[in-house]
Amino acid sequence: MIRKILGIAAGMMWLVNGGVAQQRVVENINDNWSYLELPVEHVSEVKNKDGWTPISLPHSWNGEDAVDVIPGYRRSISWYKKSLSMDVLDNDKRYFLYFEGVNIKSSIFVNGQLAGDHVGGYIGFEIEISSFLQKGENEILVKVDNGYDREVIPSQKSDFFIYGGITRDVWLKSVSQTFLSDIKITTDKVSAQSATTLVELTLDGPLSKNQEVKVLLVDPDGQVVAQQTVKAEAKTSVKFKTNDPQLWHVDTPHLYEVKAELFNGKKLKDQVSDRFGMRWFEFQENGPFYLNGERLIIRGTHRHEEHAGVGPAMTNEMHRTDMELIKGMGANFVRLAHYPQDPEIYRACDELGILVWDELPWCRGGVGNDQWKTNTSQMLAEIIQQNYNHPSVILWSLGNEIYWLPDFEDGDHTNEINSYLKELNDLAHKLDPSRQTAIRKYYEGADIVDVFSPSIWSGWYSGTYENYEAVIDQSIAKYPRFLHMEYGGSSHVGRHTETPITGKGFVDPSKFEEEVNQVEVKSVAKSGDWSENYIVDLFDWYLSITENHEQFAGNAQWAFKDFGTPLRPENDIPYMNQKGLADRAGNPKDAYYVFKSYWSDEPFAYIESHTWTERSGPKGEARNVCVYSNSETVELFQNGNSLGVKTRDTKQFPAAGLNWDVDFVAGENELLAVGMKDGQEIVKDSLVITYSYEQAGSPSELVLSSEWLENGNYLVTVTAVDKGGLRCLDYEERVYFQCLGGGDLIKNQGTPTGSEVIKMANGKASIEVKPNDNPGPLKMTVLNQYFKGTFLNIDKSHAKEQL
Structure with missing residues (x-):
């Protein structure tokens, strides 16, 4: 069995004390490891090599290089080493190493001898090391390989990075002989x-x-x-x-x-x-979902396991924070995309009350050879055995887009795929008759699994979002157990427009599915502005439908956080899929608050948008302002004057009716939203918007400025301005930051302030810079093909005085 009882997957650790011998001891051994970035096959080749660097786990060698500006990322072999000191070696004890996740193939050596191997990077495994240990110091060596191997899922053609490293916790367990x-x-x-x-x-x-x-x-x-x-x-x-x-x-x-x-x-x-947990659930045929006999609308999102600066090597605190943010917006469901995740995630879902779609990482690549099938079946068995006890898990997903881009000749043949898919489905039901199976976007296998999700991307990859209700009505009638996974679109933090592109007039509104080949497809994804305004409207429209549909089981937005992908080098933040409700560091975007307004019971109000504080337009032309809130009523004030009280109604669009036409004055406009319940104020939000009646002309120069941050770093901002000094709110070109001396860019983060190459948002872009201890100023420059270089010298003495 793969679900070894360490007290780790279950969230506990047993040390039997109180005068009784410690029969079971489980110890975290994340600290004091060494790392060698050397792509050699044999353990004998690393024994006396130089270049080992001290590290702590979790660790990935792709923590930054995956999202740097250099094409490609390291796909190879590395080695990890640790010394285990065994002052007492008890012959009545057995000793094990438990790895929560090593990406993506691994071999474990103890004192130069192979103790065990594992294939599959997203699943925990245990290796007994009793016969290899000696009294005193013991050398543990772990060979880790994330190189290309088409016999191991996920496919190399998947839209996410296949990170390398010991990416989760490691434990040493000692137990009795029995x-x-x-x-x-x-x-x-x-x-x-x-x-x-x-x-x-x-x-x-x-x-x-x-x-x-x-x-x-x-x-x-x-x-x-x-x-x-x-x-x-x-x-x-x-x-x-x-x-x-x-x-x-x-x-x-x-x-x-x-x-x-x-x-x-x-x-x-x-x-x-x-x-x-004690619970039961049911997907009613061609209808809604029930938990414990009561209808529950599945309100979900998706999660990739990664974070700015560390990639997948997240601490348990980082994992927990993600799940608390997801629960905080009122979600009750998460699809783990596209692989099983850290034990802390399942623990958090059990404790917070979040249903889980757990997924086998058969993502694209088609069906493979016999070794591929052996590896894939073993992974499914490990997933189910490891996560079986978690009440949050309700679905075992057998894959995603499995027929796309075959890795093997004839790997996309329907008969071959279906034959193997049936094997997996039978295996899942054999190992766990209490749960149901699922798959997304493989129509030929829709009747093989219990629950099916077609690909519906109305308003992004195809069609318009106003067609969503018709599409889900069709899907409910067509698929006995329909659950919609993946919808949404990309948004670039701080980019706003008064007139977001919706696709009307140039896309076919009746279409909804993402085409395999997007080259000639007309869509909002290709032609839109990637503004926060558009994606807010799309989610708002979807939610106004799903929250009021009597037969709808539920859906899950794609995805909770921005995440890295090798397939998107030309995105506004290079190599980032920017469909998140939060950026890669977990900072919520505007869209997060749309979901919170529909789903959460925690009182709040949010004026759209805190990243849109500079606007312009003709005098006398009112602008619509939305307030996203779950209050019964909201009153909006402009510079102290009430613009009226409105009652929330989820059938109204936009913002459930909480929107006002505001006639902005030139200069500062202070907006105050007051949310009320039973006539009593319960929440409020304020925002100052600087408004201009004058529209900026063509950009004349890029202007650099800096702001000292409390962490001791500087936020360096570039602004595109016209000849009169007005900010060019429609300028979106890519800019390139450089630090010429006195410090270092905080780069390779995949965040709005952590990328040295980034497209501007409303004529502005920023990067965080860490000053060094060398004398002299911090020297910054920014440029692109139109502006050949703007320079800024920052006096670092101010920062020293502040610290």
Whole structure:
């Protein structure tokens, strides 16, 4: 079994103390590793090599190079090394290394000997090292390879980076010779009145007649509500019945716990625990979704596992923050795209109340050869076995766009793909009859899996967003269990327009699917402005439909955060897919607040937009201003004067009716939005907009300025201005930052202030710069093909005085 009970995947760690010998010890060993970027195959070749650098885990060698300005990223072999000091080597103990994720193939050596291998970069695995250890110092070497290998999914043609490294936590576990190696918890009969829980335990090691297993059921309040003691066998199981269970729900994610104790006579030999939830769900045929017998609109998003500056090597705190932001906007569902993710994500989803679509990384590439099939089937088995106990998981996805761009000859043949897809579907149901299978954008296999998502990109890759309701009506009627995965579009932070391009007049509004070949397709994705305004309108329209549709199961927006991809070098931020509701560092864009206004119960108000504080237009021409809020009513003020109170109605567009036509005065306009409930003020938001009746002419120069930041760095901003000094709000050309001395650019982050090459947003772009300790000014320049160079010297003494 792959779901080894370390107390890690379950969110706990057992050290048995209080006068009893520590039979199970689980220790995090992320610190004090060394890294060698040397692409050699054999362990003998690295033993005496120079160039090792100290690191801590998680780590990826593609943390920055994936999104730098140089085409390509490192796809090769690297080595990791750690010394394990074993002052005491107990012959009655067994020792294991557990890796939460190594991307994408790995080999583990202990004292020069191969202890084990693993294929698949997104799944945890365990290697026993007992027979390789010696008293004293032990050398652990890990060979990691993210090089091209068409026999290992995901396909190299996927729209995301295949990062290399030990990208998640590593643990050292010591246990008794006989120990509890797996705990599987199934709640196959659940109702509001009662629930049946089957606990299946796997024991590893020699068994004797004196061994017993004690199993305890602990309720969400921490009380032991049932227990059984049974004879220890290789496969041991017990069953509990619970009356009036506290059900797991997205609003009340109650978690029970199973504790299992292994005894030899009266001596405790091992102890493990895992949490689970009691719940049931149903996709009604050609209709909505039900959780615990009540209709629930699935309100979702997607997540790629990466973050600015570190790529996939995220800390648990970073993972948790992502999920709290997702829950904070009111989402109750996340599709893990396009691979299983860090154990912290499943733990957070269990605790926060977020349903999970867990996905096998069969993303593009078609079907492969026999070795490819062996690897892929093994990955699916590992995913299910590892994540089985999580109540948040409701769907095992078998892939995404699986027929696209085949890696093998004839790999896109429907008969071959369907034959193998049926094998995977049968395997998933065999390993887990309690959940359903799914797939996205493979129409020929729609009737093989339980739940299907077609490709619907109305308003971006095809058609207009106003056609969305007609498309989902067609899909509900066509597919027995329809769940819409992926919709949205790209937005560049700070880019705004009074008249966003909608596609009307030049795209076919009836179309909705993304074409494989986009070269000749007319779409908003190709012709639009990538403004925050347009994508806000698109999401607003979608949500006004889905929140009021009686037969709709739900959907998931693509994607929560901007993420890196090798397929998009010419994007406004190079190599970034900018469809996120937040930037790559997790800072929310305007669109985040649209979802929060429809989904969240936490009172808030947000004037669109805090990144649109400089606007222009003819005198006397009113501009529409939206306030996104979940308040019953909102009153908007301009320079202290009330513009009226409006009542929120989700059937109205835009902003559920919370929008006002504002006649801006020249100069500063202070807007104040006050949200009310039962006539009482509960939230407010304010914004100052500088308005001009004069439209800027053609850009005349690029002007550099700087702002000192509290972290000691500088934010250097370039602004395009005309001959009269007016900011050119429609200038969007690419600019190139350089630091000529006195500091270093904070670059290769894939963020609006962390890219040395970036397109401007309303005539402005910025980058963060870290000053060094050398005397003299910080020297900056910016240029593009039209402006050959603007220079700025920053006196760093100001920063030293501030610090």
